[in-house]
Amino acid sequence: MNRISKIFQPLLIIPKNAVVRNQDLTSKSQRLMMECGLIRPSGNGSFFILPILQRSVEKLVGIIDHHMQKIDCQKITMPTLTSADLWKMSGRFEDAQSELLIVKDRHEKLHLLSPTHEESITSLLASIAGTSYRLFPLKFYQITSKFRDEMKPRFGLIRAKEFLMKDLYTFDCDLESAKISYETVNEQYKNLFDYLEIPYVKIEADTGLMGGNISHEYHILTSIGEDHIVQCKKCNKAVNKELLNEKQLICDECVPEDIEQHEGIEIGHTFVLEDKYTKALNATYLSKKGKPEILQMGCYGIGVTRLIAASIERFSTESEIRWPIPIAPFKLCIIPPKEGSKEQEKVKDLMEEIDNFLKSKEKSLRDDVVIDDRTQITIGKRLMHTKRLGIPFIIVIGSKAAEEINPTVELHDLNQNIVHELSITDALNKVMSQIKTYEIV
Incomplete structure (x- = not known):
């Protein structure tokens, strides 16, 4: 990845x-x-x-x-x-x-x-x-x-x-x-x-x-x-x-x-x-x-x-890049919890689920995903950096992802300026279906 x-x-x-x-x-x-x-x-x-x-x-x-x-x-x-x-x-x-x-x-x-x-x-x-x-x-x-x-x-x-x-x-x-x-x-x-x-x-x-x-x-x-x-x-x-x-x-x-x-x-x-x-x-x-x-x-x-x-x-806005989606350098960024946070330990299974999900996809889809693994930095600062770079879809794995019942992640759709709260499976499927529409056929 x-x-x-x-x-x-x-x-x-x-x-x-x-x-x-x-x-x-x-x-x-x-x-x-x-x-x-x-x-x-x-x-x-x-x-x-x-x-x-x-x-x-x-x-x-x-x-x-x-x-x-x-x-x-x-x-x-x-x-x-x-x-x-x-x-x-x-x-x-x-x-x-x-x-x-x-x-x-x-x-x-x-x-x-x-x-x-x-x-x-x-x-x-x-x-x-x-x-x-x-x-x-x-x-x-x-x-x-x-x-x-x-x-x-x-x-x-x-x-x-x-x-x-x-x-x-x-x-x-x-x-x-x-x-x-x-x-x-x-x-x-x-x-x-x-x-x-x-x-x-x-x-x-x-x-x-x-x-x-x-x-x-x-x-x-x-x-x-x-x-x-x-x-x-x-x-x-x-x-x-x-x-x-x-x-x-x-x-x-x-x-x-x-x-x-x-x-x-x-x-x-x-x-x-x-x-x-x-x-x-x-x-x-x-x-x-x-x-x-x-x-x-x-x-x-x-x-x-x-x-x-x-x-x-x-x-683009004055402070954030926006791309035509087909030529965005990456189409999805995943932001995991900060190192040492209480969420980090609780979402280990979820991170493995993400890894397995991406491995099941063809290489062209996997290559459009980047993970912000700088976990020494807070989620907020990493989210600000990713939005500034303009990656169209961002999945933030925050505190709600660690909840026992109905855990959810934030899915940011920058071009539509919308934030969804979804299960990780639904968020990944939603993004991948969007990415797939831009495949060259």
């Missing part, structure tokens, strides 16, 4: 009267993750992901893998270093240079620490001659670190110089097929975000430096969001404000009274790129007539670490 005492979790204790500079902790999610020992800065705009948060990252990666593979996406790994020559061929090198981290090798060749991989994946397709039209569509994705030379990194993992991202690239034989691939991926994004139970908004967006003619963004609405979203309450349509003129409305039926403005954190972005990259790098396929034709392309991103941080920003 996972034990709190064995987990590396360096808490950041900030004295009540301490003066904290604004630039140090610029968002609620950053402050909570720092204080709870989930991240530590390693430099300006880069962070160590510590063991508890790493569990959430790996859960989210598994969920993304599942949803991508359901639509026949193939997972690959592309080189972190991309030749600057490829970016010059696509025309992006000069325009994006201010945000690129550029390195020079011993032969004076320029390479990028890639912020994205459109040129890289297209060069792969271009290097393989004679790929038949029968093989398309092709959908390649990876989940890797990306790099961007942010002028002012802020909000912790929300805007960092190094971050984890899922990027997906689709290749089709014609534009109509590329748009079908686009709709397929966007529908799967909807399924993914719905599964995470994240309140997101999908909006029309500018294609910008990426190119193409169709683009959508996915946002979590929160006050620290840097994107300004204009939404109509009547038709529910939403766009990035940068797409609108000063007095332009979203659609013909909208009136000014229907328009709302929100701030959002972008967690996903999708594009139909058409042939911007494939034409520049000469990525072709063999048509039915046996002639080479230029491929059509789409690209799709999800900020993995940003999504986690943005979710914490949206769901």
Whole structure:
């Protein structure tokens, strides 16, 4: 069983009267993750992901893998270093240079620490001659670190110089097929975000430096969001404000009274790129007539670490983390009595019952349980720590568990803000049934 005492979790204790500079902790999610020992800065705009948060990252990666593979996406790994020559061929090198981290090798060749991989994946397709039209569509994705030379990194993992991202690239034989691939991926994004139970908004967006003619963004609405979203309450349509003129409305039926403005954190972005990259790098396929034709392309991103941080920003209170349940680092914490208390001796049989119950469950369920075995600390302090960490379900084995008749434990459901008094068997069954609903099938 996972034990709190064995987990590396360096808490950041900030004295009540301490003066904290604004630039140090610029968002609620950053402050909570720092204080709870989930991240530590390693430099300006880069962070160590510590063991508890790493569990959430790996859960989210598994969920993304599942949803991508359901639509026949193939997972690959592309080189972190991309030749600057490829970016010059696509025309992006000069325009994006201010945000690129550029390195020079011993032969004076320029390479990028890639912020994205459109040129890289297209060069792969271009290097393989004679790929038949029968093989398309092709959908390649990876989940890797990306790099961007942010002028002012802020909000912790929300805007960092190094971050984890899922990027997906689709290749089709014609534009109509590329748009079908686009709709397929966007529908799967909807399924993914719905599964995470994240309140997101999908909006029309500018294609910008990426190119193409169709683009959508996915946002979590929160006050620290840097994107300004204009939404109509009547038709529910939403766009990035940068797409609108000063007095332009979203659609013909909208009136000014229907328009709302929100701030959002972008967690996903999708594009139909058409042939911007494939034409520049000469990525072709063999048509039915046996002639080479230029491929059509789409690209799709999800900020993995940003999504986690943005979710914490949206769901949490000022003093306690709250998670989307599927990516909570643990789903259940068990808090036994304090060492030396009168309850400790009386609940030995109950602790053995818990152990046997968990052993009877499959590993995936058992691995989502952690016991706070720091029994030298009072139940109250351990409960406060667990609630601050945001573990969704907590079973507290207190004085009522030691009663002779109808012993009960406290089951805290943090996301619902409810406390149940139940027998230990009922409490465990209730939690396990909840956990099971989030299994990926």
